[in-house]
Amino acid sequence: MATLTTQEVYPRLGPLRSADGFLSWLHTTDHKRIGILYLVFSGFFFFIGGMEALVMRLQLAVPDNHLVTAEVYDQLMTMHGLTMIFFVVMPVLIGFANYFVPLQIGYRDMAFPRLNAMSVWLFLFSGLFMYFGVFEGSLPDVGWFGYAPLTEHPFDQTASATFWAAGLILSGAGSIATALNLIVTILAHRCPGMTFRKMPMFVWMVLVNQFLIIWAMPFLTGAAVMVLFDRFFGTHFFIGPKANAILYQHLFWSLGHPEVYILILPGFGMMSEIVPVFSRKPLFGYTFVAMSGVAIGFISFIVWAHHMFTVGMGVVPDAFFAATTAIIAIPTGVKILNWLATMWGGRIHWTTSMKYAAAFIPLFVIGGISGVMFSYVPIDWQTHDTYFVVAHFHYVMFGGSMFLILAGLYYWFPKMTGRMLDERLGNLNFWLIFIGFNVTFFPMHFLPTMPRRVYTYTVGSGWGLMNMISTIGSMILFAGFLVLAWNIYVSLRNGKVAGPNPWNAFTLEWATPSPPPAYNFAAIPEVRSRRPLWDEQHPEAPDWIHEDNVTIPAGVAPSTVAPPIQRVGPHKFKPSQQLMLFFISSEFIFFCTLMVMYTVYSQYFTSTKQLNIGLTGIFSLCLWGSSITMIVAERFLKKDNRRMFVTWLVITIILGAIFLGGQGHEYYDLWSHGYGLSTGGSMGAKVFGTVFFVLTGFHGFHVAVGLVLLIILLFMSKNWSAKKDLPVTVISYYWHFVDWIWLLIFSLAYLRPLVTGH
Amino acid sequence: MSTEERIGSSSVATLPAEEEAEHQDVLEPEAGGAAHGAGHDIHLPPESLWPIALAFAITICAFGLVTNYLVSIPGLLLFVVALRGWTQELLRAWH
Numbered sequence: 001m002a003t004l005t006t007q008e009v010y011p012r013l014g015p016l017r018s019a020d021g022f023l024s025w026l027h028t029t030d031h032k033r034i035g036i037l038y039l040v041f042s043g044f045f046f047f048i049g050g051m052e053a054l055v056m057r058l059q060l061a062v063p064d065n066h067l068v069t070a071e072v073y074d075q076l077m078t079m080h081g082l083t084m085i086f087f088v089v090m091p092v093l094i095g096f097a098n099y100f101v102p103l104q105i106g107y108r109d110m111a112f113p114r115l116n117a118m119s120v121w122l123f124l125f126s127g128l129f130m131y132f133g134v135f136e137g138s139l140p141d142v143g144w145f146g147y148a149p150l151t152e153h154p155f156d157q158t159a160s161a162t163f164w165a166a167g168l169i170l171s172g173a174g175s176i177a178t179a180l181n182l183i184v185t186i187l188a189h190r191c192p193g194m195t196f197r198k199m200p201m202f203v204w205m206v207l208v209n210q211f212l213i214i215w216a217m218p219f220l221t222g223a224a225v226m227v228l229f230d231r232f233f234g235t236h237f238f239i240g241p242k243a244n245a246i247l248y249q250h251l252f253w254s255l256g257h258p259e260v261y262i263l264i265l266p267g268f269g270m271m272s273e274i275v276p277v278f279s280r281k282p283l284f285g286y287t288f289v290a291m292s293g294v295a296i297g298f299i300s301f302i303v304w305a306h307h308m309f310t311v312g313m314g315v316v317p318d319a320f321f322a323a324t325t326a327i328i329a330i331p332t333g334v335k336i337l338n339w340l341a342t343m344w345g346g347r348i349h350w351t352t353s354m355k356y357a358a359a360f361i362p363l364f365v366i367g368g369i370s371g372v373m374f375s376y377v378p379i380d381w382q383t384h385d386t387y388f389v390v391a392h393f394h395y396v397m398f399g400g401s402m403f404l405i406l407a408g409l410y411y412w413f414p415k416m417t418g419r420m421l422d423e424r425l426g427n428l429n430f431w432l433i434f435i436g437f438n439v440t441f442f443p444m445h446f447l448p449t450m451p452r453r454v455y456t457y458t459v460g461s462g463w464g465l466m467n468m469i470s471t472i473g474s475m476i477l478f479a480g481f482l483v484l485a486w487n488i489y490v491s492l493r494n495g496k497v498a499g500p501n502p503w504n505a506f507t508l509e510w511a512t513p514s515p516p517p518a519y520n521f522a523a524i525p526e527v528r529s530r531r532p533l534w535d536e537q538h539p540e541a542p543d544w545i546h547e548d549n550v551t552i553p554a555g556v557a558p559s560t561v562a563p564p565i566q567r568v569g570p571h572k573f574k575p576s577q578q579l580m581l582f583f584i585s586s587e588f589i590f591f592c593t594l595m596v597m598y599t600v601y602s603q604y605f606t607s608t609k610q611l612n613i614g615l616t617g618i619f620s621l622c623l624w625g626s627s628i629t630m631i632v633a634e635r636f637l638k639k640d641n642r643r644m645f646v647t648w649l650v651i652t653i654i655l656g657a658i659f660l661g662g663q664g665h666e667y668y669d670l671w672s673h674g675y676g677l678s679t680g681g682s683m684g685a686k687v688f689g690t691v692f693f694v695l696t697g698f699h700g701f702h703v704a705v706g707l708v709l710l711i712i713l714l715f716m717s718k719n720w721s722a723k724k725d726l727p728v729t730v731i732s733y734y735w736h737f738v739d740w741i742w743l744l745i746f747s748l749a750y751l752r753p754l755v756t757g758h
Numbered sequence: 759m760s761t762e763e764r765i766g767s768s769s770v771a772t773l774p775a776e777e778e779a780e781h782q783d784v785l786e787p788e789a790g791g792a793a794h795g796a797g798h799d800i801h802l803p804p805e806s807l808w809p810i811a812l813a814f815a816i817t818i819c820a821f822g823l824v825t826n827y828l829v830s831i832p833g834l835l836l837f838v839v840a841l842r843g844w845t846q847e848l849l850r851a852w853h
Contacts, residue, residue: 027805113803114844121813129817136824159824166820173816228823519800712845719849 029113030518031102034120036416038095041124042088048131049083050481052076054474057440061471063459073455074141075160079131081144082164085263086171087127089401093266094123094178096408097206099416101182103509103516104200106191106525111184111575115177122174130167133160140164143453145256148238148248151227162231165224172217172224179210180582188575191508193527193565198547200507200530201283204290205269208297209262214586216258216301222593223251226694234678235690237597242604242687246311251593253304261300263397265293267404268335271357274411275339277505278354279346282531282543285338292331292338299328309380318377325375332368336361351503352426356407359434363403367395370445383448390452391444398437406433406484413488414502418514419495425487432480439473506531526565580730584737587702591741594695595748601691606684608753610673612666619662620746623703626655627739630732640722649714652735656707663700667693692749699745702738710735806847811840 028034056076059067068076098116102109110116133139137158142150151161186207190199199207226237226248238248268289276283283289305313305321339361348354370392374380383389413421443466450463457463501510508525509516510533529535529543539559545552552558573581633648670689677693680686709731713720720728815836822830 024805026810027807029803029805029809108800109803114806114809114847117806117809118813121810122816125813125817129820132821132824162824166823170817170820174813232823518802522800716849719853724852 027117029109029117031098031110031113031116032416032516032518032520034116035095035097035099037120038091038098038123041120041127042091042095045083045087045091045127049080049088050478052080052083054478056080057471057474059455060457060467062468063457063461063464065456068455070455071138071141074453075139077453078140078143078164082130082140082167083127084397085144085259086168087123087130089263089397089405090175091123092405093209093263093401094119094175094182096270096405096412097182097202097209097266098178100412100509101185101203101206102189103415103512103520104203104507105186105189105194106508106521106527107185107189108520108524110181111189112181112579115181119174119178119181122177123171126167126170126174129170130163133158133163136160136163140167145249145252146227147252148227148230148245149243152230152239154239162228165227165231169221169224169228172221175213176217176583176586179213180579180586182206182210183214183582184575184578187578188569188571190568191525191527192568194568195566197287198527198530198566200269201272201286201289202266202269202507205265205267205272205293208293209265212258212262212265212297212300214582215589216255216262218586218590219251219593220255222590222597223248223255225698226597229677229690229694235694236678236683236687237601237690240686241683242601244600246308247597247600249308249311250305251597253307254301254593256307257304258300260393260396261296263401264404265296267401267408268293270404270408270411271335271339271360273505273507274353274357274407275342277411277503278349278351278357279343280349281342281346282506282534283338284341284344285334286530288334289338292334295331296328299324299331303328306375306380309377310384322375322377326372329368329372329375336365351410352421352423352430353407353410355427355430355434356403356410359430360400360403360407363395363399363437367392367397367399371396385452387444387447387450387452391441391447394441394444398441406430411503412509413491414498415509415512415514415516417492417495418498419491420498420502421491422487422495425483425490429480429483429487432476432483436473436476436478436480440470440477441473443467443469443473501533506534508532528562528565574726576726576730577733580733584733587737588741591699591745594698595744598691598695598748601687602752604684604687606682606688608688608749610670610675611750611753612669613750613754616662616666616746616750619659619666620742622655622662623659623739623742626652626659627736629655630735634725634728634732637720637725637728638722642717642721645720646714646717649710649717653707653710653714656703656710656735660700660703660707663696663703695745695749699738699742702741706731706735706738804847804851806844808840808844808847811836812844815840 025033025037028037055068056073059065059073098110098120130140138160140146140160140163142156142161142164146161146164149155151164186199186203226235229235230237230239236242238245272283272289303321303324305317306325309318309321339357343358370388374383374389374392410421410426413419446466447463450457450461457467498514500513502514503510508521508527511525512520525532527535529547531543535542535544539557542558542562544550544563545558548563550558550561550563552561571578629648629652633645633652636642636644636648670692674681675685675689675692677689678686680689713728713731815833818833819830819837820833822828822833
């Protein structure tokens with residue numbers, strides 16, 4: 001095996017200082033620079049979100065305080081939540097993933113560098129977009145979950161809820177784009193030898209996390225779209241006699257709860273990198289850590305309604321969600337035990353990074369245990385929307401995610417900049433944040449009757465003391481972050497030069513110079529175990545001996561009997577095919593959201609007799625037929641028969657256009673009979689118009705996009721041949737998807753009434 | 759803006775032929791430095807202004823919602839231009 005570790009030392013900041021200056025950051029496609037952009041932008045938003053928190057703490061320090069008005073307080077608490085969740089923790093973790101996943105899997109960049117660049121800019125712009133509300137009268141003030149009907153026009157006369165909904169859709173699009181990118185990068189581009197059993201744990205957790213993002217985000221997109229339709233087109237989703245605000249809550253928390261794990265899983269991965277390195281041991285129970293992460297991913301999709309126990313869903317749903325919520329604590333607990341067992345008996349190096357990692361365990365356990373308490377429905381009824389909940393989720397999000405982010409920052413800063421962060425300042429910074437955090441949030445456990453999201457309280461409530469302690473704690477916390485900022489500043493200027501592997505760590509990113517060159521690795525590395533750098537440094541006791549159960553005959557050097565490097569791939573699907581397939585899975589969830597919405601509201605329909613099943617059936621056959629003609633076209637392209645390919649492609653386009661024309665005809669017909677997006681004779685007819693036009697309209701829009709793509713394929717047809725047919729294949733996947741999702745929609749909207757009678 | 763960035767000849771790397779074939783992809787043809795033929799330099803993705811332009815275009819379209827629909831029009835135009843530029847870049851590199 002070629003040597004992995006480099007001897008090069010970069011004394012200066014390398015990629016941080018590009019030859020062509022500041023503007024080069026605008027058009028960079030380097031995953032490392034994009035990772036740094038993510039971190040810098042989220043640092044900016046962290047400053048804003050932190051300031052909002054400080055103002056809120058000052059307001060709450062004493063009873064009957066009027067530092068800010070109730071209206072301003074609502075905006076502060078909404079933006080604090082949104083900022084910290086969507087514009088700080090999520091992008092910081094994505095930033096670390098951007099920087100370190102390609103390095104850890106031994107690759108030169110992300111699978112789609114331009115898409116990656118677009119994601120980071122979309123993240124920045126969506127954050128700025130949401131804050132732009134301040135110039136339009138009001139920042140979003142509806143809580144981070146924007147419960148309907150608070151977001152509807154009668155309750156929100158400014159544009160603030162529009163900023164909220166559109167901003168979330170934008171940032172969601174960026175997150176999904178980068179999640180797809182990371183998934184394909186990890187699946188398609190691991191270096192030789194890095195099978196799933198040998199992947200660094202950070203890569204594992206990032207992978208699981210990206211699936212949560214692509215499958216959970218569309219729920220929120222769907223809900224936000226409905227809110228926007230209500231606001232702009234007067235539809236009747238969440239306002240009016242047949243409004244269903246509970247549906248909104250279900251949709252929101254279908255994102256909201258996986259989101260909680262989205263915010264912690266990559267952190268679990270960082271923990272699983274940092275603890276072994278500073279305990280000088282391999283990770284205990286690798287398989288358990290990986291599989292418990294997968295289990296958390298799955299279970300996180302079936303716990304959402306524990307946010308809604310007070311809605312009164314009934315005994316059975318309550319019991320179900322109570323059980324799943326208690327169960328998800330098990331795989332999480334497994335991980336805690338694994339990290340403790342990793343530390344057990346290890347030679348622990350108490351660096352700042354390790355201190356943060358170690359402090360994470362008790363803090364996260366406190367937050368986790370109060371979380372399990374809420375799974376008991378009666379406890380939840382008592383403590384819902386109180387400061388006990390605020391204490392809980394800050395222990396999870398700050399004591400959990402933020403401590404791991406800080407551990408990761410101290411761990412990876414040397415790799416990113418070539419400079420060590422100062423350990424003495426780091427120590428001070430750690431203790432200030434640790435003490436400040438606990439002084440801020442622990443007292444909130446003693447306020448289980450104080451309602452959250454209320455801007456002040458009375459003297460007689462008796463909540464003054466704990467609130468004052470909490471505010472003092474937040475000042476200590478603030479000082480801690482000032483020290484961190486100072487540490488970053490001085491270390492960038494005069495920090496100790498790091499060298500390639502200052503922590504004597506085990507994974508591939510440490511085989512590169514610090515900071516790594518643009519191409520990462522001069523030669524793509526090959527690995528045999530989970531700790532390739534350990535193997536290199538200890539040829540007498542490499543990890544693959546126990547990982548692969550190899551018996552070494554006495555007196556023989558292990559390297560002579562090393563098993564061959566395991567191949568990764570070849571992959572059945574090329575990266576762009578994978579990208580499209582995973583994108584389609586995300587789109588599928590979006591359509592599921594719309595179909596659930598249709599099903600829920602269909603109980604209010606008085607009649608669906610106005611739908612002409614026969615005529616639409618014929619148009620539908622055209623659409624499904626176009627899927628088959630597309631396959632025929634592809635077959636001809638495979639045979640290099642371009643003329644027949646073009647012919648069948650044209651037939652496909654015509655069939656698709658006939659379907660769209662048919663839909664237009666149907667819309668006109670309904671409209672002339674008095675059915676519109678928000679109009680209709682009875683309330684039932686209005687609801688029908690709302691849900692029917694939104695469901696079929698979104699499908700029609702997707703068909704139109706598919707048609708545009710096919711027409712582009714047609715105009716560029718001279719570029720395609722049997723060998724060069726990938727764009728055709730990728731776009732055909734999308735076309736097949738829009739064709740066959742219509743089968744579900746057609747069954748739901750047209751065929752189901754034949755059975756149910758209305 | 760699509761100047762292809764190549765690194766110096768001091769760090770030439772080659773990939774096994776089958777792996778190279780696997781990396782040939784349309785959406786990001788040069789991603790990850792799949793060398794086009796043994797002995798060539800590492801190819802890195804070229805820098806591009808289209809991603810930031812596209813992100814900006816989408817944001818401007820959204821601004822139309824909160825201000826005036828007319829604001830979305832330049833957003834849509836930029837969207838089309840950026841998407842076209844992006845596609846052209848991909849195609850150029852792919853051939």
